[in-house]
Amino acid sequence: MHPTLLDRYQLKNSSIHRLDPRLKVVVTIFFIISNVSLPDGAWGAFLLAWGVILSVSFMALLGISYTAKRAMIVLPFTLTAVTIIFTMPGNSLLTLPFGSYELTDAGLMRFVSIIIRSWLSLQMAILLTATTSFVDLMHALRCLYVPQTIIEIVSFMYRYLFVLTDETTRLLRARESRMAALPDRKGGGSLMWRARVAGHMVGQLFLRSYERADRVYNAMLARGYNSQLSHPVACPFMRSQDWTSGAVAVAILFLLQIVGRF
Amino acid sequence: MTLNINKLNFSYPDGHVALKNISLRIGRGEKVALVGPNGAGKSTLLLHLNGLLVGQGEVKINGFAVTKSNLPLIRAKVGLVFQNPDDQLFSPTVFEDVAFGPLHMGLSESETLTCVQRALSQVDMSHYADRMSYHLSIGEKKRISIATVLSMNPEILVLDEPSAGLDPRARRTLITLLRNLPLTMLVSTHDMLMVRENFPRMIIMDEGQVIADGATESLMNDIALLEAHGLERPFDVESKA
Amino acid sequence: MLILPILPNVPLWVDNPSMHLPDGFLSLPISLFCWLVTIALLIVAIQRTKIELGERQVPLMGIMAALIFAAQMINFPVAGGTSGHLLGGVLASVVLGPWAGMVVMATVIGVQGLLFQDGGLLVMGANILNMGLLSSLVGYGLYRTVLGQSRAVQIAVIGGAAWLSVMTGALATALQLWLSGTSPLTIVIPAMLGIHAFIGIGEAFITVAAITFIRQTRPDLLETGATTAQGGRGWMVGGLAVTALVLILSPWASADPDGLERVAEDWHFLARGISAPYQIFPDYTLPFLGETAFSTVMAGTVGAIVVAIVVMLMARLLQKLTKAPTVFNP
Numbered sequence: 001m002h003p004t005l006l007d008r009y010q011l012k013n014s015s016i017h018r019l020d021p022r023l024k025v026v027v028t029i030f031f032i033i034s035n036v037s038l039p040d041g042a043w044g045a046f047l048l049a050w051g052v053i054l055s056v057s058f059m060a061l062l063g064i065s066y067t068a069k070r071a072m073i074v075l076p077f078t079l080t081a082v083t084i085i086f087t088m089p090g091n092s093l094l095t096l097p098f099g100s101y102e103l104t105d106a107g108l109m110r111f112v113s114i115i116i117r118s119w120l121s122l123q124m125a126i127l128l129t130a131t132t133s134f135v136d137l138m139h140a141l142r143c144l145y146v147p148q149t150i151i152e153i154v155s156f157m158y159r160y161l162f163v164l165t166d167e168t169t170r171l172l173r174a175r176e177s178r179m180a181a182l183p184d185r186k187g188g189g190s191l192m193w194r195a196r197v198a199g200h201m202v203g204q205l206f207l208r209s210y211e212r213a214d215r216v217y218n219a220m221l222a223r224g225y226n227s228q229l230s231h232p233v234a235c236p237f238m239r240s241q242d243w244t245s246g247a248v249a250v251a252i253l254f255l256l257q258i259v260g261r262f
Numbered sequence: 263m264t265l266n267i268n269k270l271n272f273s274y275p276d277g278h279v280a281l282k283n284i285s286l287r288i289g290r291g292e293k294v295a296l297v298g299p300n301g302a303g304k305s306t307l308l309l310h311l312n313g314l315l316v317g318q319g320e321v322k323i324n325g326f327a328v329t330k331s332n333l334p335l336i337r338a339k340v341g342l343v344f345q346n347p348d349d350q351l352f353s354p355t356v357f358e359d360v361a362f363g364p365l366h367m368g369l370s371e372s373e374t375l376t377c378v379q380r381a382l383s384q385v386d387m388s389h390y391a392d393r394m395s396y397h398l399s400i401g402e403k404k405r406i407s408i409a410t411v412l413s414m415n416p417e418i419l420v421l422d423e424p425s426a427g428l429d430p431r432a433r434r435t436l437i438t439l440l441r442n443l444p445l446t447m448l449v450s451t452h453d454m455l456m457v458r459e460n461f462p463r464m465i466i467m468d469e470g471q472v473i474a475d476g477a478t479e480s481l482m483n484d485i486a487l488l489e490a491h492g493l494e495r496p497f498d499v500e501s502k503a
Numbered sequence: 504m505l506i507l508p509i510l511p512n513v514p515l516w517v518d519n520p521s522m523h524l525p526d527g528f529l530s531l532p533i534s535l536f537c538w539l540v541t542i543a544l545l546i547v548a549i550q551r552t553k554i555e556l557g558e559r560q561v562p563l564m565g566i567m568a569a570l571i572f573a574a575q576m577i578n579f580p581v582a583g584g585t586s587g588h589l590l591g592g593v594l595a596s597v598v599l600g601p602w603a604g605m606v607v608m609a610t611v612i613g614v615q616g617l618l619f620q621d622g623g624l625l626v627m628g629a630n631i632l633n634m635g636l637l638s639s640l641v642g643y644g645l646y647r648t649v650l651g652q653s654r655a656v657q658i659a660v661i662g663g664a665a666w667l668s669v670m671t672g673a674l675a676t677a678l679q680l681w682l683s684g685t686s687p688l689t690i691v692i693p694a695m696l697g698i699h700a701f702i703g704i705g706e707a708f709i710t711v712a713a714i715t716f717i718r719q720t721r722p723d724l725l726e727t728g729a730t731t732a733q734g735g736r737g738w739m740v741g742g743l744a745v746t747a748l749v750l751i752l753s754p755w756a757s758a759d760p761d762g763l764e765r766v767a768e769d770w771h772f773l774a775r776g777i778s779a780p781y782q783i784f785p786d787y788t789l790p791f792l793g794e795t796a797f798s799t800v801m802a803g804t805v806g807a808i809v810v811a812i813v814v815m816l817m818a819r820l821l822q823k824l825t826k827a828p829t830v831f832n833p
Contacts, residue, residue: 008618008619008620028624029624029625032526032623032624032625033531033625035526035527036526036527036529036530036531036534036625037531070620073620074525077524077525077528080528080680080685080686080691081528081685081686083686083687083690083691084684084685084686084687086687087687087689087690088684088687110684114527114528114685115527116527117526117527118525118526118527118528118623119527120527121525121526121527121623121624121625122525122526122527122620122623125526125620125623125624126620129617129618129620134618137617137618147546147549149549149553149560149561150545150549150610152561152565153560153561153564153565153568153606153610154565154568154610154613154614155565156561156562156564156565156566156568156569157564157565157566157568157569157572157610157611157614158569158614158618159565160565160566160569161569161572161573161614163569164566164569164570164572164573165569165572165573165576167349167573168573168574168576168577169576170344170346170349171349171352171577172576172577173309173314173344173349174344174349174350174352175352175362176314176337177312177314177337177342177344177411178337178350178362178363178366178410178411178414179334179337179366180334180335180336180337180338180363180366180367180414181334181335181337181338181366181367181368182335182338182367182368183335185367185368185369186368187334187366187367187368188366188368188580189365189366189368191579191581192708193365194579194580195579195587195705195708195709195712196708196712197352197353197362197579197712198577198578198579198587198588198589198708198709198712199708199709199710199711199712199713199715199716200352200353200354200358200712200713200715200716201352201577202574202577202589202594202709202712202713202716203712203713203714203715203716203717203720204348204351204352204396204716205570205573205574205577206570206574206594206598206713206717207396207716207717207720207721207724208348209566209567209569209570210563210566210567210724212566213559213562213563213566213567214559216562216566217558217559217562217563220562221558225558354715354716354719354720394719394720396720396721397720
C-alpha cells in the first residue's frame with residue numbers, strides 16, 4: 001500500500017547529515033531562541049539568519065528552496081498576529097476609515113518581525129528533520145537527558161503511526177464509498193448524525209488499537225521483554241568536526257544577537 | 263453497458279505507475295473475476311470505479327462519467343466492498359451500519375427500514391439487525407459489509423478479495439451468496455476455485471495492464487499464461503476421478 | 504500541517520491551525536514558563552502511569568498516541584467545505600485515566616511538532632499545555648464529579664467537558680499570545696473563543712459518540728480506566744477550578760478586555776514597550792519572575808493545578824497512613 005504519510009527525512013550523504021544529532025538538536029533550539037530574542041525590526045540580523053538557513057540547506061544538499069517552500073505553512077497564522085498592526089502604540093502611519101484603528105509603525109514592525117522570526121525558526125526545524133533520521137533524533141534526545149520512558153513511548157508511537165493512519169485512511173475511504181446521493185433527493189443526513197458516525201469511527205478505531213496494544217504487549221513478553229532490562233546504547237563522543245561545527249554555530253548566534261541589537 | 267473503462271492510466275504521488283492504459287467493458291448482469299498477482303493494480307483499479315482515485319482516461323457507469331461533481335451519484339450505483347470488513351463496519355449495531363448508505367442518500371426512515379431488511383435477507387442475516395458488529399466473526403462481518411452496500415441498491419457490486427481469510431464453511435456461504443445475487447459483479451480475488459464456480463468471465467491483470475480478458479474456462483486451461491502472471495490453475499479433486 | 508492524499512488534489516488538513524502555535528508567536532519568557540509547567544506535569548504523569556500500567560505502559564501509551572493522531576484525521580462535513588474533527592484530550596483522559604491521557608496527548612503534540620513541524624519547538628510546552636494537559640484536567644475532573652450518576656448525565660457532562668477543554672485551550676492560547684505581545688487582548692480573546700466555541704461543539708459530538716460506542720461494545724474498558732485513578736477528589740477540585748476560571752474569565756475578558764488589561768498593568772504584569780526586545784537577562788530580574796512574564800490568570804490556572812496536585816498527594820498520604828497493611832496479591 002502506498003504511504004499516506006510522508007516521512008520528512010531526506011536520505012542524503014552531506015556533512016550536515018553526518019553531524020552529531022545532539023549538536024543539530026541543540027543548535028536548532030538555540031537558533032530558535034536567538035530568533036525569538038531578536039528585537040523587532042532587526043532586519044540585518046534576520047537577513048543574516050536567513051543566510052545561515054540557506055547555507056546549511058545548501059550544505060545539506062537540499063537545494064536552497066527546500067525549506068522556504070515548506071515553511072509557507074506559517075502563512076495561515078499571520079491572521080493571528082495581523083491585528084497587532086493596529087493596536088500597538090506608536091507613530092501612526094495610516095488611519096482606517098472605519099472604527100478608530102490606526103496602523104502604527106511599531107505595529108507594522110512587530111507584525112512583520114513576528115512573521116519573519118516564525119518563518120526562520122520553522123525552516124531550521126525543517127532542516128533538522130530533513131537531515132536527521134527518526135532513530136538518530138531519538139538517540140540524540142535520550143543523550144540530552146530526555147527520560148528513557150518518553151523516548152520508548154515516542155518510538156512506539158512512530159512504529160504504529162503509519163499502521164494506524166493507514167487503517168484510518170481505509171476507514172475514511174469505506175465511509176466515502178457509501179456517501180451516495182440520489183438525483184432527486186437531498187442527502188447527507190443531519191449534522192448530528194454525521195458527527196455521530198464520525199464518533200463511532202473513532203470509537204471503533206480506539207477499541208481496535210487498545211486490543212492491538214494488548215497483542216503487541218503479549219508478543220513483547222513472548223520475546224522476553226522486561227522493562228527493567230533494557231540497556232540503551234551508550235551515547236557516543238562528539239567528534240572534532242562536531243565540536244568545530246558547534247563552535248561555528250555559537251559564534252554565528254552571538255553575531256546574530258550583536259547585529260540585531262546595534 | 264454498465265461499466266466502461268477507456269484507456270485508464272494512474273500513477274501514485276510517489277511516481278509508481280499503477281495502471282497502464284486499462285480498457286474494459288462489463289455488461290449488465292455479467293459476473294466477472296479480476297485476477298492477478300499482488301501488486302498488479304487490481305485494488306487500484308477498483309478504487310477508480312467509485313472515484314476514490316481519479317486517473318487519466320475515462321470511467322463510465324451506465325454512461326455517466328466518473329467525475330468529481332457526480333461522485334455521490336456514482337456511489338449510489340457502484341457498491342464497493344473492501345477486503346477488510348472492519349473498515350466498513352463503524353456503527354455499534356448491524357442495523358445502523360446497513361442503514362448508513364440509505365440514510366445518507368436521504369431516504370426516509372420507513373424506506374430505509376425496507377432497504378435494510380431486504381439487504382440483510384439477501385445475505386441471509388435477517389436476525390442480526392440488533393447485534394454489535396464488533397463482536398461478529400469474520401465470516402459474519404463479510405456478509406454484513408456486503409449488506410451495507412446492497413442496501414443502497416447499486417447497479418454493480420464490486421468486491422475486493424471477498425473470500426480471503428474465511429474458513430471453509432464461511433467461504434461456502436459466501437460463494438453461494440454471490441452466486442445467488444442477481445447483480446452485475448466484478449470481483450478481485452486469488453480464489454481460483456471460486457472463480458471457476460461463480461464467474462464465467464475472467465480478466466487477468468499484471469503490472470498495471472490487462473493481460474487477458476475472456477471466458478474463464480478457456481483461460482483456466484492456458485496453464486502457461488496463468489503461471490506467467492503468478493497464478494495457478496485450481497487443483498480440482500473431482501477431475502481426478 | 505499534514506497533507507494526506509486520500510483523494511488526489513484534495514488535501515485533508517489534520518487539525519485546525521489556530522491552536523498549534525508555531526515558533527515566534529510567543530515570547531521567550533512565556534514559552535519557557537509553559538515548558539516548566541508542562542515538564543513538571545509530565546514527570547508526574549509518567550511516574551503515575553508507570554505505577555498504574557506497569558510494563559504495559561510503553562506499548563499502550565505509544566499505540567494510543569498513534570491512535571489519537573490517526574483519529575484526528577476523522578472528520579465530518581459541517582457546512583461549505585469546513586469540517587469538524589477531534590482533538591481527543593477528553594476522550595483519552597476519560598477512557599485511559601487522566602495521567603495516561605496527559606502522556607498520550609503530550610506524545611501526539613510532541614511528535615506533531617518535532618517530526619511534522621505542526622507546531623513549533625520552543626512553543627511546544629505551551630502547545631502541550633493548551634491542547635493536552637488542560638484538557639485532561641478539565642475532562643477528567645468534570646467526569647469524575649458525575650461518576651455515580653446516570654449514564655445520561657455522564658454523557659452530557661463528557662460532552663460539556665469536551666467543549667470546555669477546547670475553550671480552555673483557546674483561552675490559554677489567547678492569553679499567551681496577548682502576554683507575548685503578539686495579539687491585542689481586545690481582539691484575540693473574542694476571536695479565539697468565538698472560533699473555538701464552534702470547534703468545541705464538533706469535539707463534544709465526536710467525543711460523546713466515541714464514548715457511546717465504547718460503552719456499548721466494551722463497557723468494561725470504561726470501568727477500569729477512569730475509576731482507578733487515585734486522588735479523585737484532587738482531580739475534581741482542579742477540574743472544577745479551571746472550569747470556573749474559564750467560564751468567569753471568558754465572558755469578562757470578551758466584554759471588558761480593557762478591564763483585564765488594566766488589572767494586568769496595575770499588577771505590573773504586562774509588558775508594554777514600543778520596541779520590546781525579549782532579553783534573556785534584562786537589567787533587574789529573570790524574565791519568568793519579573794514583570795514581563797507573569798500574569799494573574801496564568802497564576803490562577805497554575806495555582807489550580809498546583810492545588811489539585813497538592814490535594815491529591817495529601818489524599819494519598821492520608822490513605823497510606825490510615826490503611827491497614829494488605830496482603831500482597833501476586
